[in-house]
Amino acid sequence: MRRGAAVRGAGWLWLAPALLAAALLFGTAVGETRIPLSTVVAVLASKTGLTAAVPDSVDASVIWHYRLSRATVAACGGASLALSGLVLQALLRNALAEPYLLGISAGASTGAVAVAVAGFGAGVISMSAGAFAGALVAFGLVAILARAARGTGVQTTGIIILAGIAGSQMFNATTALIIAQSASAEQARGIMFWLLGNLSGVRWPDIRLALPVALLGLGVALWHVRTLDAFTFGADSAAALGIDVRRARVVLIGTAALATAVVVSIAGAIGFVGLVVPHAMRFLVGVRHARLVPATALAGAVFLVLSDVVSRIVIPGQVLPIGVITALVGAPAFAVVMVRGRRR
Amino acid sequence: MSDTPLLELVGATRTVQGRDLVSDVNLCLHEGEMLGIIGPNGSGKSTLLSMMAGLLPPSRGEIRLAGQPMARLRRQQIARRLAMVSQSADTGDRISVRDAVELGRTPWLGPLRPWSARDDEAVEAALLAVGMDRMAARDWSTLSGGERQRVHIARAHAQAPQILLLDEPTNHLDIHHQFAILDLVSQLPVTTVIALHDMHHALRCDRVMVMQSGRCVALGAPLDILTPALIRRIFAVDARLIAHPADGLPLFAFQRLA
Ligand SMILES: Nc1ncnc2c1ncn2[C@@H]1O[C@H](COP(=O)(O)OP(=O)(O)O)[C@@H](O)[C@H]1O
Numbered sequence: 001m002r003r004g005a006a007v008r009g010a011g012w013l014w015l016a017p018a019l020l021a022a023a024l025l026f027g028t029a030v031g032e033t034r035i036p037l038s039t040v041v042a043v044l045a046s047k048t049g050l051t052a053a054v055p056d057s058v059d060a061s062v063i064w065h066y067r068l069s070r071a072t073v074a075a076c077g078g079a080s081l082a083l084s085g086l087v088l089q090a091l092l093r094n095a096l097a098e099p100y101l102l103g104i105s106a107g108a109s110t111g112a113v114a115v116a117v118a119g120f121g122a123g124v125i126s127m128s129a130g131a132f133a134g135a136l137v138a139f140g141l142v143a144i145l146a147r148a149a150r151g152t153g154v155q156t157t158g159i160i161i162l163a164g165i166a167g168s169q170m171f172n173a174t175t176a177l178i179i180a181q182s183a184s185a186e187q188a189r190g191i192m193f194w195l196l197g198n199l200s201g202v203r204w205p206d207i208r209l210a211l212p213v214a215l216l217g218l219g220v221a222l223w224h225v226r227t228l229d230a231f232t233f234g235a236d237s238a239a240a241l242g243i244d245v246r247r248a249r250v251v252l253i254g255t256a257a258l259a260t261a262v263v264v265s266i267a268g269a270i271g272f273v274g275l276v277v278p279h280a281m282r283f284l285v286g287v288r289h290a291r292l293v294p295a296t297a298l299a300g301a302v303f304l305v306l307s308d309v310v311s312r313i314v315i316p317g318q319v320l321p322i323g324v325i326t327a328l329v330g331a332p333a334f335a336v337v338m339v340r341g342r343r344r
Numbered sequence: 345m346s347d348t349p350l351l352e353l354v355g356a357t358r359t360v361q362g363r364d365l366v367s368d369v370n371l372c373l374h375e376g377e378m379l380g381i382i383g384p385n386g387s388g389k390s391t392l393l394s395m396m397a398g399l400l401p402p403s404r405g406e407i408r409l410a411g412q413p414m415a416r417l418r419r420q421q422i423a424r425r426l427a428m429v430s431q432s433a434d435t436g437d438r439i440s441v442r443d444a445v446e447l448g449r450t451p452w453l454g455p456l457r458p459w460s461a462r463d464d465e466a467v468e469a470a471l472l473a474v475g476m477d478r479m480a481a482r483d484w485s486t487l488s489g490g491e492r493q494r495v496h497i498a499r500a501h502a503q504a505p506q507i508l509l510l511d512e513p514t515n516h517l518d519i520h521h522q523f524a525i526l527d528l529v530s531q532l533p534v535t536t537v538i539a540l541h542d543m544h545h546a547l548r549c550d551r552v553m554v555m556q557s558g559r560c561v562a563l564g565a566p567l568d569i570l571t572p573a574l575i576r577r578i579f580a581v582d583a584r585l586i587a588h589p590a591d592g593l594p595l596f597a598f599q600r601l602a
C-alpha cells in the first residue's frame with residue numbers, strides 16, 4: 001500500500017535530533033580560545049547532570065555561558081527565520097519572499113530600537129513586543145503598498161519585493177532617525193552593532209523566549225502542512241480546496257512575524273536565512289510541506305549555528321556580525337533564485 | 345431524493361465598482377445534469393462560476409448549496425461537495441502529477457485526519473479516469489496544456505465532489521483532446537457546470553445557459569435555445585443548423601454577418 005507522496009520517504013527525520021546535537025556540539029567546541037573536545041564534553045556532561053559536577057573554570061564558563069547559550073539561540077533563530085521564509089514563500093506565491101526582503105525585519109528593528117531608546121523597561125520581552133508591533137506594521141504597509149501598486153505594469157513577482165525594499169528603506173531610516181535623535185553615543189554604537197545581526201550579547205535568559213517561539217513556529221507550520229500545500233496553484237485554488245484563506249494568512253503570517261520579531265529583538269536583523277534555506281531544502285526533499293517544514297527548520301537551525309561559528313573564527317581576534325556571513329552566502333543565492341525564478 | 349436542489353442561485357448579482365459583472369441570475373441545478381454556459385468574452389461566465397464555487401460572494405441575491413446559504417458554510421464543507429477547475433491555475437513549483445492530484449484530497453484531510461488508503465484509492469481512480477496514471481511521476485512543468493488540464497480535472501475528481509465546475513476546459517486544446525475532455529467530463533458521475541465557447545460542444549450538454557453582459561438571456565435544452573436568431577443576436581454571426589449527411593445529427597454552419 002502506498003502512502004501519500006507527502007509522507008513517503010520521511011525516514012530521515014529520526015536523524016534530525018542527531019544532526020542538531022552535532023551542530024550544537026560543533027558550535028560549542030569551536031572558538032577563538034582552543035578548548036580540547038574532551039573538556040567540552042566533560043563540561044557539558046557535568047552541567048547537564050550526567051556526571052558529577054566539576055569545579056568551575058574559565059573554560060567551563062566559556063563553554064556553558066558563552067558558547068552553548070549562543071549556539072542554542074542561533075539554532076532557534078535559524079529555525080524561526082527559515083520557517084518564516086518558507087511560510088511567506090508558500091502563502092505569497094513568491095520565490096523571493098522572506099522576512100528580511102519584505103521589510104519585516106526592518107520594521108521589527110525599528111520597533112525594538114524605539115522600545116530600547118525610549119526605555120520602556122528595555123528587557124528582552126518588551127523589546128520583543130516592540131519588534132512584533134514593528135514587524136506587523138511593516139508587513140501591513142508593504143502589503144498595502146503592493147496592493148496599491150497592482151496593475152501599474154510591474155511584474156507581479158516584483159511588486160511585493162519592491163514594496164518590501166521600499167518598506168525596509170523607510171524603516172531603516174526611521175531607526176537611524178530614532179538613534180540620532182534620542183540615543184547617547186554609547187547606546188548608538190551598541191545598537192548599530194546589534195542591528196547588523198549579532199549574537200554576541202546572547203545569554204541563557206534569551207533562550208526562554210527564543211526556544212518557545214521557535215517551537216511555536218514549528219508547531220504552527222506542521223499543523224498547516226496541507227494548507228501550505230494547497231496554495232500550490234494560488235490562493236483561489238486553495239480556497240476551492242476548502243482552505244479558509246483569510247484565516248490561514250492571519251495565523252501563518254502572524255506567526256512568521258512573531259518569530260522574526262523575537263529573533264530580531266535578540267540578535268538583530270539577520271538576512272537571507274529565510275531565503276536560502278527553504279530553497280536549498282526544496283532541492284533536497286521536494287516541495288511538499290510535510291517534509292519541507294521539518295527539513296527547513298532543521299537546516300535553518302544548523303545553518304545559523306555554523307554561520308555563527310564562521311563569524312567568530314573567520315577573522316582572528318574579531319567577531320563579524322552574523323548577518324555579514326548569511327549575506328555573503330545569501331546574496332549570491334538570491335541572485336540565482338531571481339534569475340532562475342519562474343515561480344509567480 | 346429530497347426536493348432540495350444541489351445548487352440554487354436566486355437573483356445572484358455581483359457588482360464591482362458600480363458595474364454588474366453578473367446580474368440577477370436565477371438557476372436550479374438538476375442532479376446529474378451537465379449544464380453548459382456559453383456567451384461572448386467578458387459576458388460573466390468566469391465570474392458566475394466563481395460565485396457558484398463560493399469564491400466570490402454575491403453582492404445581492406443568494407446562492408444555496410444543498411439548501412444552505414453558501415455564506416454560512418465553512419470552506420471545507422463547500423469543498424467536499426463542489427470542485428472547481430478554473431481557467432488559468434498554474435504553478436512554478438516542481439510538483440509531480442501525483443502531487444497535484446493528491447491536493448484534491450485536501451478537504452477530506454486535516455492535522456488529525458492523516459492520509460489513508462482511501463485517499464490513495466481516490467487518487468489512483470482519478471489518475472486512471474483522465475488517463476494520466478502512467479504519467480503520475482511526471483513533473484508538472486513538462487506537461488502540455490492538454491495534459492495539465494487533465495490533471496486539473498483529476499484533482500477535482502479526487503476531491504469526490506457532487507458538483508464539478510469547469511471554466512473553458514477545452515481552451516487551447518487540439519480537437520482530439522477537446523473531445524477527450526468532454527467525453528471524460530460527461531462520463532463522470534457528477535453534476536457538471538461547464539463554461540464553453542464551441543456551440544457544438546454546447547449541443548452535448550443537457551441544458552445550456554446563454555449569457556450576455558452578465559445576464560442569463562436563455563436557459564433550456566440546447567436545440568431549443570441555440571436558435572439562429574439567438575446566435576445572431578448574441579454572437580453577431582449568421583448561423584444555420586444543418587443535419588450531418590451521414591447520421592443526421594445537428595451541425596452548425598457559421599457565416600459572418602454581411
Ligand atoms: N475583479 C474585476 N474587477 C473588475 N472587472 C472585472 C473583474 N473580473 C472580471 N471583470 C470584468 O467582468 C466581465 C466578465 O468577466 P468574466 O467573468 O471573466 O467573463 P468571461 O469568463 O465570460 O469571459 C469582464 O468585462 C471583465 O473585464
Ligand SMILES: [Mg+2]
Pocket residue numbers: 389390391431511512
Ligand atoms: Mg472566462
